Amino acid sequence: MSQRAPLLDAFLSALVALGLFAPMVGLETTVGVHGIVLVPRPLAVAALVGAVFVLRLAVRLWQARRPPAPAGAGAVRIGRAWAGMGRFLVPVLLAAALLMPWVASRATIDLGVLLLTYVMLGWGLNIVVGLAGLLDLGYVAFYAVGAYAYALIAENTGLGFWSCLPAAGALAALWGITLGFPVLRLRGDYLAIVTLAFGEIIRIVLLNWVSLTGGPNGIAGIPRPTLFGLRFTMTDDPGTFAGFFHLVPSPVQRQMFLYYIILALALLTNWVTLRLRRQPLGRVWEALREDEIACRSLGINITTTKLTAFAVGACFGGFAGAFFATRQGFISPESFTFMESATVLAIVVLGGMGSQLGVVLATLIMIGAPEMFRALADYRMLIFGLALVVMMVLRPRGLVTERKPSVTLGRGAAAIPAALIAEGHG
């Protein structure tokens, strides 16, 4: 039995492959003289099915030769390696982020702005999903609220980016609380579905409330940010950055300015999160993810605690939205689709829920890699799917899975392995 099992398994896999590939690959449509004709391609199918058979057999034989490792042992080992690398990776990444615009091309700075926007969104959502364990599929709603809040306030009052930024964050937080009130009673899948719907509702309202938001046409002419009142334009009037510092005006100056704004906003998000984690509020978010019932028995108000997580996460989403609006100068509901929520959530999950460094690494992989390998764009979804499968097999808890204690009695407490950490169910 043990001898034949791998063969049988490989045979079954090949059979499934045959069923799949026969219609998908085995028939090619070509335009013939009398319209479209089907050309059978038995060789291609045979090659694919054969490859599946051989690969499956090889995998099974390899597995049989090695005794099964204790579950998660590999993950722990890699986790250790990451944790060790984190100590040196963080300063390197930070230095690279700070210096990059001085040496990079305009296209690279643009990519940097994009990456940092996703890093910031990832860090913001990490508060809700990673720390508090609340699965939020509609995070883009707060991004949209922040963007439209800034655009509309600026349009109607003439205030600049810096005066509107707190208002955009506050409005997003308010929406976070408004959404949170009715839905935080729900748990798990139900919460996920309702937050997903909320994200869509916001987008559809933006699309249809034409008198306020301009509907599908969006809002254009959103004011650009200024540096202490100095504008970034292509002239060198005294009121502009170039004029004030007697520089030759160049679009790179504005680009670098935008880059440093989003870098500062992202680092602010990170700083606040790291501080909160070491304080009662952040600690109780994690406790909530671990065990809600125990929290309640300790006198903790679960609803308000969840609301604070939603509000803080939403607030940073709002900041990022305001930045997006000022960077683009134009926003429309199209920028706030479910795809954005899914991408940010994927970043958080891939990074390892609750890990700040993980979010950065995951953004580099999720957003950076596709931009770098544009030539492979046709295979993007294929690679994405493969990567997901590989992740699920090798590191189902994400890249950085360990948790550092927020407070210690002695020195140098060890990190807590993922196996002990709950993922939350609400």
Added chain:
Amino acid sequence: MAAAEALLEVRGLGMRFGGIVALDDVSFTARRGEITAVIGPNGAGKTTAFNCITGFYRPSAGSLQLTHADGRGFALAAMPGHLIARRARVARTFQNIRLFAGMTVLENLLVAQHVPLMAATGLGVLAILGLGRYRAAERHAIAKARLWLERTDLLARADDPAGALPYGAQRRLEIARAMCTDPVLLCLDEPAAGLNPRETAALDALLRGIRDEGCSLLLIEHDMGMVMRVSDHIIVLDHGRKLGDGTPAEIRADPRVIAAYLGEDEEDADHLAPADAP
């Protein structure tokens, strides 16, 4: 403890789940400064009674009146769960241990002190900026945690994840965590389940110490040896009804109790498998 006053008065407590009557017209009094044990076979409704007292279930009938030493009264049946812990100061442990497994032992004890700590952070905002009384409050909280770690013999494990502790240590940690909320009434659901005799003896001493310092206890326990050693008063439940009520000596002698629980199979009674409930 002569003529101790009533701390918790349970009157006509009833709890129904659809057709199941888990508690039916149960009345008893837990007195201040005493250890009151609740015993009974599995499924008797002991955990359900705890869940009613600590606000996890809303009783179908009856009243639960808690009176603090300063005379303030709390009608527990009408209070939300977290306020029962926060205002009425009733703490509890769980039959199937509920620790924050992915957090360290010390973190578990700090979460228990969340309410006073949060007040000291200025709703979380001031502390981010490094302002407010937060530093002092945290030092105070860590000192209290350290005290309870010493008393539960967990100090050496303070920085280890709670989920990595051995079973007995997890049980003790749950008690330490409950005590960090400064309760007037501590409800323990089978704290000796799964402990070895040495650990059980240490638990005896711990519970007596807690009682002597002024926190009253309500104790569900199947280990009759322990119940008889530490309790000041025992309540016997069976099939959701109260069967008897008295001092350990009286309970030992009560023929109905013996028939229902103690007499039949004392061996069995000691090793009843824990039922699950929150």
